[in-house]
Amino acid sequence: MAEQKKNEAFYFKIEGDGHDRFSRRFWADATSRRAYGFYGDVVVFDTTFNTNRYDLTFAPMLGVNNHGQTIVLACAFLSKETTESFVWMFEEFKKAMPGGEPKTIITDQDAAMARAISIAFPTTFHRLCIWHITSKFSVKLPHSAYKEYWREFQKVIWDTDNKDEFDAKWNIMVTKAGLTDHPWLSSMFDLRESWVPAYARQFFATGMSSSQRAEGSHGFFKQYISRRNSLMDFIIRFERALSHQRQKELVADHVDAFEMAQCILPMPMNKQTATLYTRTMFQNFEQELIQSTACFLEFKTEDASKVVFNVSERKNWETRVAEVVYVKDSDHALCSCKRFEFVGIICKHVLALFRRDHIEYMPDKYILKRWKKTAKSGLVSNANGNEIKDSADPGLLIKRSTMPQLASDVVEDALMSEEGCELLSETLKSLQVKLKLLKDGPSNNEVGGSSSQTQYMKDRKRVRCKGRSKRVTAAKEKAMKRGIRHYRECGHIGHDRRQCPRNLNTP
Incomplete structure (x- = not known):
């Protein structure tokens, strides 16, 4: 059984299992679809949040708005976490969303998910969550090697900006730790382009290197949703949580519209940028601007096309050097730290060059529209060319x-x-x-019994989802759970046949 309903306000699709029970469902409202038109460059996808009594996999697609807040772009229920299910969801996602595939998608290390992304999003950079990988070092490595070399591994992973530098330092580390033939470390090195900052920082990801934003979103939704909820309960409570999340976005819009960000440094570029960035992004820019005062420029080389500078800074009792290249033809500055490519905020090294050259106003090409106060200006149209209008209540801003x-x-x-x-x-x-x-809200009985919309398909039977297996119970614990022993022949409790007082004297 398949059903699809599509209009400007809402998009959803339901598929059943052939027994009047749905096996998967995808949905996205107009507010989310419109938000994807502005912030659809980076998506975080996670399926570890268990939200209903049937153990259906809840699969939200999350994004980041111009205030740095987490937003919900789309959601799905999946009965199986297979490649086929993920491909189905991603294809529905592409149908619902304007603007094509995202530039970057961040997930954990799931083989079925990775295959589905390569099929449905062939041009999207698939970034693996660095937190999930680094947290496995303590489990995968021998205890003595982890205890002695973990801090050095951390420095190699986080403090190298150059690919060749990372490869060289990694090989030195694994040799030093005696882990040259370690299978898990070798497999992680083979995947380094998907998670190591030196390789992945060149792809825009709003500064995210992990899927922990999804973990934080789970904590938020748990305030409203529990595993006891039926599907109808979930929809009602989820809508309430979503409204609360969007209300925070309206508050941030209100602050940016009516409160001017305060400028600390007496620089014209600082004041000009404050009128463009949202308050949160201006604070990030301002931090880079302050840190640029502690950077020292040193001329390196120059030719007909470019000028190269070394920019040094003292950090944690160490001197780190970044390379800034000024391209003459395009009038553009590039830095080896890749912060602008990764975060979308210009770095302190390039700002140090601007300060030296007394540049008063930030060039527009260094200020991304997605971080501006006006990020949501403009029309967003669906595949048919019709405008997608925001379904959120505009009166909330006035009420607030x-x-x-x-x-x-x-x-x-x-x-x-x-x-x-x-x-x-x-x-x-x-x-x-x-x-x-x-x-x-109403109780579970009131919610489940009063709506006629729940009669399209029957509730699913409970299923066990991947990654949520029960804890293995020890034999001693099983014996304790069986309760107090009871010997039927004597009618007493607390012993069995071998310990019965009536049988102690019997040969």
Whole structure:
């Protein structure tokens, strides 16, 4: 059974298993589809969050907005974590979203997922979560080798900007640790282009090198969703969580629209950039600008096409040197640290060059639109050329700007007398209880029994998903769980046939 419904407000597709039970479902509302048009360059995909009583795999596709906040781009329920299921989901994702494939997708180390990405997103850079890989060093390596050499491995992984430098230092490390023939380390070295910063930093990823943003999103959704939820419960509670997440984005938009970022350094480029970047991204830029004052430039070489500088900085009692290349024809500066390519914020090394040359205004090409306050300006159209309009309530922004003033006026009036303070306190306590009940929503029985929309397909049987196996129980623990022994022939408890007092004297 297959059903698809598509319009400007919502996109979803459901597929069943042939027994009136759905096996997978994909959905994305207009707000998410529109957001992909602005922030669809980087996607984080994770399937480790168990959210319902049927153990269906919840598979959200997450992105990052211009405030650096996590946003939901699309979601799916999958009964199996196979290559075929992932390909189905990614193909539906491409149908729903404007703008084609993402530039980068970040996942954990899952073979089925990797094969599906290579099939559905052939031009997308697949980045492996560096946290999942580095956290396995303590398990995969011999204990003595890990204890002695882990810090040196960390320096090799994180503190090298050059590919050749990383390869040389890695080979020295594995030889020094006596792990030249270690199979897991060898396999990780073969995959280095997918996770090592020296190799992967050249691909834009909004500064993310791991899927921990997805882990943080799981913690947020757990405030609203539990494994006891039925599918209808999940949809209602998920929508409530999504509304709360989008409300935070509206608040950040409001702050950027009505509050000017404060400039600390008396530089014209600083003030000009503050009017373009969102507050969060300006703070990142400002940090780079401050650190650029501690960088020292040294002329290296020059020819007809470019000028090369060494930029040194003192960090953790060590001097690190980056190479900045100024290309004359394109009037563009490139740095070996690849921060601009990776994060989208110009690095301190290039800013040190700008300061030396007394450049007053930041060139527009160094300010990405996705980090600007105006990132969401412009039209987003679907495959048919129709505009995708935001389904979020625009009145939330107005309510958020008017309600604080109303609350402030009420507090000021109440403070005029003791009776007013007591009345306001009692009213607020009563209101707090009512709002909590409204937030928690109806009970499971009320939600599941009152909706006729849940009758399209039956609930799924419980399934065990990959990566969620039960803990192995020891034999002693099994014996304890069986309960107190009971010997039926004598009618007493606490012993078996061999320990029965009636049989102790029997040969």
